[in-house]
Amino acid sequence: MENMTYEEAIQRLEEVVKQLESGEIPLQKSMELFEEGVALAKFCSQQLDDAEAKVQVLLQKDGQNLREAFDIEGGNDE
Amino acid sequence: MESLHIVQVSELTRTIKELLETPALANVAVEGEVSNFKHHVSGHMYFTLKDAKSRIKCVMFRSRNARLSFRPSNGQTVVAVGAIGVYDANGEYQLYVDQMFSQGLGELHAAYQQLKERLDAEGLFASERKQGLPFLPQTVGVVTSSTGAALRDIISVLRRRYPAINILLVPAQVQGEGAAASLVRSLELCASQDDVDVIIIGRGGGSIEELWAFNDERLARTIAACSKPVIAAVGHETDFTIADFAADVRAPTPSAAAEMAVPDYYNIQSHLNRTQERLLQSYRQRLRYGHHLVEQYKTRPVLLNPLRVLDQKRQRIDDWLLRLLQVQKQHQSQRIHHLAALQQRPVLMAPQRMLLQRRHDLEQRVSSMTRTQTQSLTLKRSAFVNYVSQLDTLSPLAVLARGYAVAQRRTGQVIRRWDEVSCGESLLLVLQRGYLTCKVEKGEEHGKYDL
Numbered sequence: 001m002e003n004m005t006y007e008e009a010i011q012r013l014e015e016v017v018k019q020l021e022s023g024e025i026p027l028q029k030s031m032e033l034f035e036e037g038v039a040l041a042k043f044c045s046q047q048l049d050d051a052e053a054k055v056q057v058l059l060q061k062d063g064q065n066l067r068e069a070f071d072i073e074g075g076n077d078e
Numbered sequence: 079m080e081s082l083h084i085v086q087v088s089e090l091t092r093t094i095k096e097l098l099e100t101p102a103l104a105n106v107a108v109e110g111e112v113s114n115f116k117h118h119v120s121g122h123m124y125f126t127l128k129d130a131k132s133r134i135k136c137v138m139f140r141s142r143n144a145r146l147s148f149r150p151s152n153g154q155t156v157v158a159v160g161a162i163g164v165y166d167a168n169g170e171y172q173l174y175v176d177q178m179f180s181q182g183l184g185e186l187h188a189a190y191q192q193l194k195e196r197l198d199a200e201g202l203f204a205s206e207r208k209q210g211l212p213f214l215p216q217t218v219g220v221v222t223s224s225t226g227a228a229l230r231d232i233i234s235v236l237r238r239r240y241p242a243i244n245i246l247l248v249p250a251q252v253q254g255e256g257a258a259a260s261l262v263r264s265l266e267l268c269a270s271q272d273d274v275d276v277i278i279i280g281r282g283g284g285s286i287e288e289l290w291a292f293n294d295e296r297l298a299r300t301i302a303a304c305s306k307p308v309i310a311a312v313g314h315e316t317d318f319t320i321a322d323f324a325a326d327v328r329a330p331t332p333s334a335a336a337e338m339a340v341p342d343y344y345n346i347q348s349h350l351n352r353t354q355e356r357l358l359q360s361y362r363q364r365l366r367y368g369h370h371l372v373e374q375y376k377t378r379p380v381l382l383n384p385l386r387v388l389d390q391k392r393q394r395i396d397d398w399l400l401r402l403l404q405v406q407k408q409h410q411s412q413r414i415h416h417l418a419a420l421q422q423r424p425v426l427m428a429p430q431r432m433l434l435q436r437r438h439d440l441e442q443r444v445s446s447m448t449r450t451q452t453q454s455l456t457l458k459r460s461a462f463v464n465y466v467s468q469l470d471t472l473s474p475l476a477v478l479a480r481g482y483a484v485a486q487r488r489t490g491q492v493i494r495r496w497d498e499v500s501c502g503e504s505l506l507l508v509l510q511r512g513y514l515t516c517k518v519e520k521g522e523e524h525g526k527y528d529l
Contacts, residue, residue: 002505003213004274005213005216006213007213007214007216010349010350010353013249013353013357014353016357017353017356017360018089019359020357020364021360022358023363023364023367026119027324027368030364031225032363034357034361035274036517037357037361039351039356041353041357044350045187045350047214048214048242048343048346048350049242049346050216050242050500051138051216051240051242051243051244052242052244053241053242053243053244054217054244054245055233055244055245056244056245056246056452057224057246057247057248057249058246058248058267058268058271059249060248060267063142065267067246070224070245070247072229
């Protein structure tokens with residue numbers, strides 16, 4: 001599942017829910033679907049909240065690429 | 079005086095206007111020296127463009143000249159782009175100017191056009207080359223000046239839309255000498271970062287000279303070849319630079335670029351929540367339904383009291399046995415009746431009677447046959463007698479009995495005429511009894527009354 005994008009995961013989750021809602025699924029299969037759905041929802045949640053709200057600037061110092069926190073008010077040298 | 083077609087002044091002016099305001103003169107670019115420049119209180123600019131041999135009046139209205147990046151002055155050489163029109167009131171033709179470039183600018187504009195056409199012909203701007211933007215980027219890369227309104231706008235919109243998004247700024251010089259090279263370097267650096275999934279490159283509004291770095295050929299090629307999708311946001315909505323054409327998406331403003339780069343967090347979060355809720359509900363529902371079925375089955379007789387089913391079956395067996403016996407009995411009594419009936423038949427009761435009967439019949443038949451025979455015989459006899467008496471009547475013997483004799487030769491041939499025989503011939507005379515051998519003495523014809 002790690003290789004999925006958020007888009008793919010949410011799409012698959014929708015499919016799973018639709019199938020379960022249709023009510024035509026045998027009990028064993030619906031259990032499996034539910035488990036898959038739970039895993040997908042967890043994955044999506046993680047993806048959404050994965051971002052750390054970092055605002056950084058990439059600078060080149062002494063031939064190296066460095067990332068530093070960026071202060072929007074101050075501005076950094078280019 | 080010949081008859082002339084006389085018109086009014088306004089009619090003539092109108093005709094001149096129609097003749098001049100044609101597509102051919104609707105978009106001209108004319109180079110000339112500015113003179114008599116007047117920037118009116120209304121905001122409109124009036125001036126004359128001239129060269130060595132001629133001059134033309136020009137007007138550039140406020141709406142157009144507000145965007146001029148320079149202030150025209152007398153003696154300056156400019157390129158004015160606009161349309162020829164005729165002012166109704168005085169019948170004068172003028173150039174209504176839409177754009178104006180100072181000499182240097184005119185050259186810049188031409189260079190821009192040329193480069194744009196050349197790169198387009200190479201296919202650098204083809205839509206097949208454009209990459210799609212990712213739905214949820216890990217990090218948004220931003221290539222712009224670290225000071226400036228563009229960056230502030232981008233960050234503010236990104237944060238509002240998706241608060242947790244990671245942003246990586248790779249600063250660049252966005253105007254002046256070395257800007258193009260700086261942009262190229264920063265863009266390449268930004269694209270090389272693994273976590274960057276989309277890049278916004280741009281700057282705020284400015285004059286054509288200030289935006290000029292974004293028309294650089296190298297930058298265009300770098301953008302087109304960039305491994306990550308690039309959103310270009312250069313200047314105002316109406317500014318188009320070559321970078322805009324080379325990018326995967328062009329945004330009219332830096333804020334618009336930020337909107338394109340990330341989805342709305344709150345939308346997708348609530349969508350995810352709703353979907354999760356549906357998942358739970360539907361599964362619960364499914365389980366409840368399963369339970370319900372089980373409960374129903376539990377109340378079915380077959381599960382409540384399974385042995386009763388056997389009782390039912392047992393009873394069935396007894397019923398069948400009973401029927402079987404009944405049927406057997408029926409068959410038996412039927413057979414007895416049948417037998418008794420057979421015994422009543424005459425052929426079994428008194429065979430002799432039958433024989434007697436048959437004999438009687440036979441005799442009757444025989445006697446009736448005999449009767450018939452006898453009758454037939456009688457008939458035949460009487461017929462016979464008839465024939466016999468007929469024969470008798472016709473018989474020559476009867477004739478002979480009456481005294482007649484038959485004369486015939488020895489051969490048997492009967493003589494009927496006197497001239498059939500010759501004298502001395504020997505004949506036989508057949509009598510009733512016996513016959514005579516005679517010799518003919520004489521023969522003659524009958525007399526009239528002899529017979």
